Amino acid sequence: MTMIKHESIEKNxxxxxxxxxxxxxxxxxxxxxxxxxxxSTIEPVKGMRAYTPLELKGRDIYIREGCYNCHSQMVRPLRDEAARYGHYSLAAESMYDHPFQWGSKRTGPDLARIGGKYSNHWHLAHMEAPRSVVPESVMPAYPWLRKTDLKYDDIEKRMQVLSMVGVPYTAEQIANAKKDLLDQASATADASGLTKRYGNKVPKDDFDAQSDRVTELDALVAYLQMLGTLVDFSSYQAQTR
Incomplete structure (x- = not known):
């Protein structure tokens, strides 16, 4: 009887x-x-902050150059992944990303924990001639990044738009956006204001080794050097529900 009823439904x-x-x-x-x-569906994690103006521009360049096509930013909770890249990724680490850069394909290594792993000079060499530091690399060179001045006239508007979708930029951070950008890209500038607004874990240097200008490479390296550095995983404990 049940089969007959089921058949009648399938035929109708x-x-x-x-x-x-x-x-x-x-x-x-x-x-x-x-x-x-x-x-909230995202577990709050101590240490997370919004991108600084320079890091934000670096992230835009990262996306523009298609870096996400070969590099993911998501360490999965698997033993081999953690052994190679570090602690598995937390949702909070991407909470201010629009769009996020998790990725699904790795031609190159995952970059979720790349911050602080290599020096700024290593990144400079890697961008200009990848095989000079990684002989087996298939990555193309990006020499124009060091030759191209960074355009940041729209940085305040960029931050204002992001604040409308939930990124917690304050009026003070937006008002000081250009100053903070220039201070972070300098090895000698007074960064007390930058530190006050974004915390102590802000990579600050003349990233492209050119003190007389701020280039796209400055921004990109600043972005890479902060990835995975905000959360102190030595003291992190996942919340249980």
Whole structure:
């Protein structure tokens, strides 16, 4: 009897559509409704902050040059991944990314923990001639980044737009955006204001070894040098629900 009823439903296209839509609706409600009763789906993690103006411009260059096509920024919670790259990625580490850079393909290594792993001079050599530091690399060279002055006239507007979608930039940070950008790209500038607004874990240097100008390479290296450095994993403990 049950088989007969089942067969009658399968042969009736209209009835099959109705039951399919009902099943999808129920499944959707089960997945979506609980989210309205959760304050946040992202576990708050101490140390996370928004990108500095220079890091933000560096991230834009990273995306523009298609770096995400070969490098992911997501260490999965697998033993071999953690052994190679470090602690697995946390959702909070991408909470200010629009869009995030998790990726699904690795021609090159994952970059979620690249910050501080190599010196600024290593990154400079790597961008200008990748095989000079990694002989087996298939990465193309990016020599124009060191020759191209960074355009940052729109940095305040960029930060204002991001604040509208949840990035917690303050009015003070936006007002001082250009100054903070120049201070971070200098080895000698007074960075007390930058540190006050973004914390102590801000990589600051003349990243491209050219003190007379701020280039796209300055921004890109500043971005790479902060990746994975904000969370102190030696004291981090995952929350249990």
């Amino acid at each position: 296209v209209s009835l099959m559509i109705v039951f399919t839509l009902v099943a999808i609706a129920i499944g959707g409600l089960v997945e979506i409704v609980p989210l309205f009763f959760i304050k």
